[in-house]
Amino acid sequence: MLPEDVLRDAPSYTPNPHELADLELLLSGAYAPLTGFLGRADLDALRRRGRLADGTQWPAAVTLAVPAELASELVLADPLRRTIILTDPEGAPVAALEVTDAWPSGERSYGVGGTVRAMGDGGRHTFQRLRRTPAEVRALLPPGRVLGVIADRPLHRPQLAQIAHAARTLAAHLLILIPVSGPGPDGLPTEALVRAIFAARDRLPPATIVALPLLNRGDELRDAMLRSKVAASYGVTHVLSTGGTLSGGGLRVLVPRELAYDNRDGQWRWRDDIPPRNRRLAMAPAEIDDLLDRGFPLPEWHTPPAVAKELVRARPPRRHRGLVVFFTGLSGSGKSTIARGLADSLRESGDRTVTLLDGDVVRRELSAGLGFSKADRDRNVRRIGWVAAEIGRHRGMAVACPIAPYEAARAAVRAMASEAGAGFVLVHVATPLEVCEQRDRKGLYARARAGQLRGMTGIDDPYETPADAELTVDTTTMTVSEAIGVVLADLVENGWVEPKLA
Numbered sequence: 462m463l464p465e466d467v468l469r470d471a472p473s474y475t476p477n478p479h480e481l482a483d484l485e486l487l488l489s490g491a492y493a494p495l496t497g498f499l500g501r502a503d504l505d506a507l508r509r510r511g512r513l514a515d516g517t518q519w520p521a522a523v524t525l526a527v528p529a530e531l532a533s534e535l536v537l538a539d540p541l542r543r544t545i546i547l548t549d550p551e552g553a554p555v556a557a558l559e560v561t562d563a564w565p566s567g568e569r570s571y572g573v574g575g576t577v578r579a580m581g582d583g584g585r586h587t588f589q590r591l592r593r594t595p596a597e598v599r600a601l602l603p604p605g606r607v608l609g610v611i612a613d614r615p616l617h618r619p620q621l622a623q624i625a626h627a628a629r630t631l632a633a634h635l636l637i638l639i640p641v642s643g644p645g646p647d648g649l650p651t652e653a654l655v656r657a658i659f660a661a662r663d664r665l666p667p668a669t670i671v672a673l674p675l676l677n678r679g680d681e682l683r684d685a686m687l688r689s690k691v692a693a694s695y696g697v698t699h700v701l702s703t704g705g706t707l708s709g710g711g712l713r714v715l716v717p718r719e720l721a722y723d724n725r726d727g728q729w730r731w732r733d734d735i736p737p738r739n740r741r742l743a744m745a746p747a748e749i750d751d752l753l754d755r756g757f758p759l760p761e762w763h764t765p766p767a768v769a770k771e772l773v774r775a776r777p778p779r780r781h782r783g784l785v786v787f788f789t790g791l792s793g794s795g796k797s798t799i800a801r802g803l804a805d806s807l808r809e810s811g812d813r814t815v816t817l818l819d820g821d822v823v824r825r826e827l828s829a830g831l832g833f834s835k836a837d838r839d840r841n842v843r844r845i846g847w848v849a850a851e852i853g854r855h856r857g858m859a860v861a862c863p864i865a866p867y868e869a870a871r872a873a874v875r876a877m878a879s880e881a882g883a884g885f886v887l888v889h890v891a892t893p894l895e896v897c898e899q900r901d902r903k904g905l906y907a908r909a910r911a912g913q914l915r916g917m918t919g920i921d922d923p924y925e926t927p928a929d930a931e932l933t934v935d936t937t938t939m940t941v942s943e944a945i946g947v948v949l950a951d952l953v954e955n956g957w958v959e960p961k962l963a
C-alpha cells in the first residue's frame with residue numbers, strides 16, 4: 462500500500478465511461494486474473510496469439526489512455542512517482558493505478574498499464590444493491606451447476622421458456638447478469654431493462670440477479686468470450702447462448718432450440734413439434750419496438766403483462782414521447798420560418814409542451830459571446846442539442862433551427878436526444894445556395910461576396926450535407942404553408958404526432 466502523501470500528491474484523471482466500466486470490473490474481480498490495465502507486452506501477445514504474455518488465454522484488450530502531459534509527469538522507475546488517481550466523473554477517487562508501462566497511443570495521448578487498487582467507496586449507482594462482486598455472488602450460490610444468462614434484453618415468454626427448460630435439464634441454479642453500462646442493444650435505458658427483468662422474475666426458476674457494467678467492444682466473438690470469462694468469475698458453469706452468439710471462454714455453452722407458441726394448449730415448445738397452422742413464432746426485437754412505437758399492446762401470448770407494462774413505460778408510443786425536431790440548412794433556406802410555423806401548429810394541438818429554440822434567441826441567451834468559427838459553431842449546436850434533449854427527456858417537444866453545418870455536431874445532438882429517450886427528426890432544408898442568396902434577407906451573402914464578411918456558410922465556410930436526414934425539403938418552389946405541411950405530414954406518418962393535427 463502506498464503512503465498517504467504519495468496518494469495525495471499523485472496526479473488524478475477521469476477515464477472515459479468505457480474505461481471506467483472496465484475499471485469497475487477490474488476492481489470487482491470480474492476480470493480475474495487481470496489486476497489492472499494491460500501493458501504493451503500483454504497487448505502485443507494478445508494481438509498475435511489471443512493470449513497474455515504469460516500464456517493466459519484472454520479475449521479482449523483492457524486499456525487506458527491518458528493525456529500525454531499527465532504521462533510525462535510520471536517517473537516509472539520510481540514506485541513513489543508513478544501512481545495516477547483515477548476518479549469518477551464527479552472527481553471522487555475510485556482507484557490508484559500504479560503505472561508500470563506507458564507508451565504513445567495517439568496524437569496527444571499515452572497508453573498506460575499497471576495494477577489498480579480500489580480507493581473510496583466505489584461510487585454510487587442506480588440499483589447499487591445488484592452490483593455485487595464475483596466473490597459476494599459465489600458465496601451466495603448453492604453448490605452444483607450454475608446456469609448463466611446474460612440478459613441484455615427483456616425476457617419475453619420464449620426466452621423465459623428457454624431459460625426454464627435449460628435450468629431444469631441441467632438441474633442448475635440460475636444466475637442472471639444484466640449489463641448496465643449504457644443503453645442495451647434496443648436502446649432501452651438500463652434502469653428500464655433491470656425493471657423489465659425483475660417484472661419477469663416470478664416466471665423464472667429461483668435466480669440470483671447481478672448488474673454489472675459490461676460493455677460491447679463491437680467485436681461479436683471477443684465480446685462473447687469476454688462475457689463468458691466474466692460469467693465464469695461469478696461462478697457460472699454453463700452459459701445460455703442468447704442472440705445467436707456462440708462463445709467458449711472455457712464454459713459449456715447451451716444453444717437453446719427455437720421455441721414457438723403452440724396455440725392448441727398455450728405452451729412454448731420446439732417449433733418443429735408444432736404444426737405450422739398452430740404455431741406462432743417469437744417476435745423479433747424490431748417487431749416489439751414497432752408495436753410499442755405505434756402504441757399497440759404487446760400480445761399476452763408473447764409477453765407477460767408485467768413485462769409489457771415496464772416496456773410501455775420505457776418506450777411509450779411515439780406520439781407521447783419527447784421529440785426533437787432539428788432543422789439544418791444554409792442561412793435563408795427557410796429553417797426558422799418553417800420551425801416557427803411548425804411550433805405554432807404543434808402548440809395548437811396542446812398534446813405536448815413545445816419549445817422553439819429560435820436562432821436569434823439562442824445566440825443571444827444560450828450562446829452569447831460565441832462567433833462562427835468551427836469550434837464556436839460546434840459549441841453552439843451542442844448547447845442547443847443538450848437543451849433540446851433535456852426537453853425531450855421530460856416528454857416535451859423541442860424545435861431547433863441552427864445552420865449546424867458539421868456532421869459530427871449533428872450526430873452528437875442525435876446521440877444526446879436518443880440517450881434522453883427522445884425521438885430525433887433531422888430535417889434538411891435543402892434550398893440551394895442560389896435561392897438563399899437571392900433571398901438574402903439580412904444582406905449577409907452580399908457582404909460575403911463583397912469580401913466584407915468572412916466565413917459565411919456556403920460562400921467561404923463549409924456546409925456538410927447531411928446523409929442521415931429523416932426528411933429533406935427544398936423550399937425553392939413551395940409556399941411557406943406547404944413547407945410546414947410537408948414536415949407535419951412526415952411527423953404524423955411516422956407516429957410522432959396525432960393525425961388530427963394534419
Ligand SMILES: Nc1ncnc2c1ncn2[C@@H]1O[C@H](COP(=O)(O)OS(=O)(=O)O)[C@@H](OP(=O)(O)O)[C@H]1O
Pocket residue numbers: 791792793797820824833837838839841842862863864865866903905915916917918922
Ligand atoms: N459567418 C456566418 N455564417 C453563417 N451565418 C452567419 C454568419 N455570421 C452571421 N450569421 C448569422 O447567424 C445565423 C446562423 O447562426 P447559427 O447559430 O444558426 O449558426 S451555426 O449553427 O452555429 O453554424 C444566420 O442566421 P440564419 O439566416 O437564420 O440561418 C446568419 O444570419
Ligand SMILES: Nc1ncnc2c1ncn2[C@@H]1O[C@H](COP(=O)(O)OP(=O)(O)O)[C@@H](O)[C@H]1O
Pocket residue numbers: 790791792793794795796797798799862890900902936937939940941942944
Ligand atoms: N417555402 C418556404 N419555406 C420557408 N421560407 C420560405 C419559403 N418560401 C419563401 N421563404 C422565405 O425564405 C426566407 C427564409 O428565411 P429564414 O426562415 O430566416 O431562413 P433560415 O432560418 O434558414 O436562415 C423567408 O423570408 C421566407 O419568407
